[in-house]
Amino acid sequence: MKNQSYLLVLLLALISTWGFGQTEGHATVKEDFKPAVTNQPGKEYPQVNSEGRVRARIKAPEAQKVQLDIGGVKYDLVKDENGVWTGESAPQDEGFHYYQLNIDGASVPDPGSRYYYGAVRWGSGVDVPARDQDFYALKNVPHGHVHQILFPSESTNTSRRAYVYTPPGYDTDPSKKYPVLYLQHGFGENETSWPNQGHANLIMDNLIAQGKTKPFIIVMTYGMTNDIEFGKLNEFDITPFQTRTYR
Missing domain, CATH: 3.40.50.1820 (Alpha/Beta hydrolase fold, catalytic domain)
Known part of the structure; x- marks a missing residue:
């Protein structure tokens, strides 16, 4: 009986830990994205939400893999039935970030962004609104x-x-x-x-x-x-x- 109680407690602990891991691995993304102020006129993407996540979108129907490359980390984008790839980054620090898109291994600028010189190249940039941006x-x-x-x-x-x-x-x-x-x-x-x-x-x-x-x-x-x-x-x-x- 004592062994059964021990096994039950251990099982509940494992279930609790597994459930917490699942929650952490599938964090809810706030859907309050807005076009970045660094976008080219009239371009809807990239977008930034209140968590500081950057969402990118590009149409590349023939591509096999598309990633958002920002802050030295690459995030996989997902393709829909129209060949449009969409995905977002983890929360980023406030302020300006250089980034690029990686399409089947080729790093290219995002056509939705204005171009800035940084990281020894002309490329894309996105501004994550800062709390002190008024200055x-x-x-x-x-x-x-x-x-x-x-x-x-x-x-x-x-x-x-x-x-x-x-x-x-x-x-x-x-x-x-x-x-x-x-x-x-x-x-x-x-x-x-x-x-x-x-x-x-x-x-x-x-x-x-x-x-x-x-x-x-x-x-x-x-x-x-x-x-x-x-x-x-x-x-x-x-x-x-x-x-x-x-x-």
Whole structure:
């Protein structure tokens, strides 16, 4: 009798554990997905829900396998009878993420997303709304300008491009002097990163309008002085980057 009671308790424990595992493995996904703000105009996908999951969709009737590749993790998409593949990621951290679709082994951009330069390539990006997104939101405040400047680089013997933010009112007084911030991108990005996905100009516009900073100029240019492969940052030659020419 004692053995039977022990077996019954053990069986109930196993059933309870198995049931909990099943629940964890089949977590309910909140169906409150909305198109990402980083989508191309009029595109419904990718979408993001309140949990931070990213849902991708693409029509590829001849494909055998399609995955969403985000954050270094690949998520399988499921094909319907019309050849449309749909699936979502696990919850992602708040903020901007680079991602791509993997179709039968080929990594390609998502046609629904705007294109951004990151991870040493032009590709897709998706913004998971952040709780503090108000500081970089587009608001009805005076706006500065982002100028594209082309210039020759003597230290690298190449032609370079910089994006320069000038604050509101900059053009009204040519004699006025402003502090200058040289803002560099992260590895794998370029001079487009801060003015595009980084919203540097909107951040500045909002801070100036709120009186939280004095106006200043921001120079955003390409920080790599030699071409290196992904994963070989130790081969970056910083010497030309440190070169300064006074005129």
